[in-house]
Amino acid sequence: MLAVKKIRECFPIYKKHPRLVYLDSAATSLKPQPVLDKMNEYYGEYGVNIHRGVYELSFKATDEYDLAREKVARFINARTEEVVFTSNVTDALNKLALMYAKENIKAGDVVLTSELEHHSSLLPWMKICEEKKAGLRYIPLSEEGRITTENFKKALTDKVKVVALTYVSNVMGYRTPLEEIIPLAHENGSVVIVDAAQAVQHFRVDVKALDCDFLAFSGHKMLGPTGIGVLYGKKRHLKKLQPVFYGGDMNEDVYPDRVEIKEIPYCFEAGTPPIAEAIGLGRAIDFLEEIGLKNIEAHCRELYDYALAKLSGIEGFTLYNKNADIPIIALNIDGVHPHDAATCFEQDKVCIRSGHHCAQLVSRFLNCVGSLRASIYLYNDREDIDMFVGALVKTIELFRKLDGGQ
Numbered sequence: 001m002l003a004v005k006k007i008r009e010c011f012p013i014y015k016k017h018p019r020l021v022y023l024d025s026a027a028t029s030l031k032p033q034p035v036l037d038k039m040n041e042y043y044g045e046y047g048v049n050i051h052r053g054v055y056e057l058s059f060k061a062t063d064e065y066d067l068a069r070e071k072v073a074r075f076i077n078a079r080t081e082e083v084v085f086t087s088n089v090t091d092a093l094n095k096l097a098l099m100y101a102k103e104n105i106k107a108g109d110v111v112l113t114s115e116l117e118h119h120s121s122l123l124p125w126m127k128i129c130e131e132k133k134a135g136l137r138y139i140p141l142s143e144e145g146r147i148t149t150e151n152f153k154k155a156l157t158d159k160v161k162v163v164a165l166t167y168v169s170n171v172m173g174y175r176t177p178l179e180e181i182i183p184l185a186h187e188n189g190s191v192v193i194v195d196a197a198q199a200v201q202h203f204r205v206d207v208k209a210l211d212c213d214f215l216a217f218s219g220h221k222m223l224g225p226t227g228i229g230v231l232y233g234k235k236r237h238l239k240k241l242q243p244v245f246y247g248g249d250m251n252e253d254v255y256p257d258r259v260e261i262k263e264i265p266y267c268f269e270a271g272t273p274p275i276a277e278a279i280g281l282g283r284a285i286d287f288l289e290e291i292g293l294k295n296i297e298a299h300c301r302e303l304y305d306y307a308l309a310k311l312s313g314i315e316g317f318t319l320y321n322k323n324a325d326i327p328i329i330a331l332n333i334d335g336v337h338p339h340d341a342a343t344c345f346e347q348d349k350v351c352i353r354s355g356h357h358c359a360q361l362v363s364r365f366l367n368c369v370g371s372l373r374a375s376i377y378l379y380n381d382r383e384d385i386d387m388f389v390g391a392l393v394k395t396i397e398l399f400r401k402l403d404g405g406q
């Protein structure tokens with residue numbers, strides 16, 4: 001187990017809210033002081049624009065921004081020019097879909113995806129397929145709700161040009177077997193786009209080993225600030241894409257009738273980028289590396305197992321994912337709307353998520369209006385799990401009493 005007491009000292013929110021039981025890290029993680037300090041350092045000491053000024057402060061800001069890109073590249077084992085900063089994973093996946101589809105998708109082509117997708121991964125392709133008269137097809141999920149290699153093989157046809165999949169489901173916590181799926185997709189001539197928003201903060205993602213064509217994630221789920229995301233693309237793919245946004249800092253030369261754009265990745269970063277946020281993300285990566293992803297993974301696994309053991313003796317709820325790959329618990333109290341239940345949890349300062357989690361097809365698959373989701377991260381401990389389970393029992397009993405009284 002990680003030394004949670006010590007770790008929490010780095011997260012100022014616990015000073016302000018000592019009783020906080022934060023189990024909603026899949027929505028966004030808490031932010032450690034070193035990340036806040038690093039962003040403050042930018043604003044307070046060299047808070048000017050990058051790539052523009054020919055003065056020392058601007059050089060310093062540019063260096064720090066570039067260094068953040070290098071840190072991201074090292075973190076996922078990419079080349080620096082393969083890392084494009086965006087404002088979040090939604091921005092990254094939308095931009096990519098627009099850029100890629102422009103030249104590469106025509107009527108009759110197929111985009112293959114899954115019902116486990118977050119709307120950010122699904123909806124850009126839904127709209128593009130509609131406009132281009134291409135097909136949007138779903139890999140049938142297994143009974144448990146997983147994307148399997150077997151079902152992927154069945155859904156793969158020579159019409160499939162793009163495979164757009166989540167690495168880890170934000171509702172079920174299931175990991176997609178991309179290591180098996182990607183080689184099959186490539187043999188078929190399809191490119192693979194990975195939504196890694198729930199992956200990078202939990203286990204090592206190595207884009208070279210994975211051999212994905214594109215991959216995206218958000219900074220704010222991995223201890224970084226909001227407003228920064230990453231789009232990774234293989235160099236040879238990025239070089240072929242035309243930007244969707246034009247403006248300052250992405251062009252080399254402008255003539256009355258044409259523009260010559262900069263090299264990758266700068267051509268995809270029009271306008272003033274989220275400078276402080278990129279620098280903050282770089283510091284968040286340092287923080288994660290200092291603790292060690294393997295240690296975080298082991299810590300979260302232990303808490304997840306502890307939670308499942310505690311839940312096993314309780315009746316009155318449905319657990320949807322007995323065997324998650326990342327520490328996400330998805331459940332519903334029988335007969336109780338998830339929002340009503342989550343409000344009861346709030347009374348014990350237990351913060352969990354309720355609803356369809358921007359992945360409504362998962363709720364449709366599970367045949368529920370939404371679910372409760374508890375997600376565990378490095379600053380959680382057994383006490384948090386005890387509080388969560390206690391709140392669950394209390395809520396089940398409360399609604400039983402209310403039902404009995406009717």
Ligand SMILES: Cc1ncc(COP(=O)(O)O)c(C=O)c1O
Nearest residue numbers: 088089090118120170197198218
């Ligand atoms: C799997 C997945 N993809 C995409 C997103 C969207 O992230 P953002 O709102 O940071 O763009 C989320 C956020 O919950 C997610 O879990």
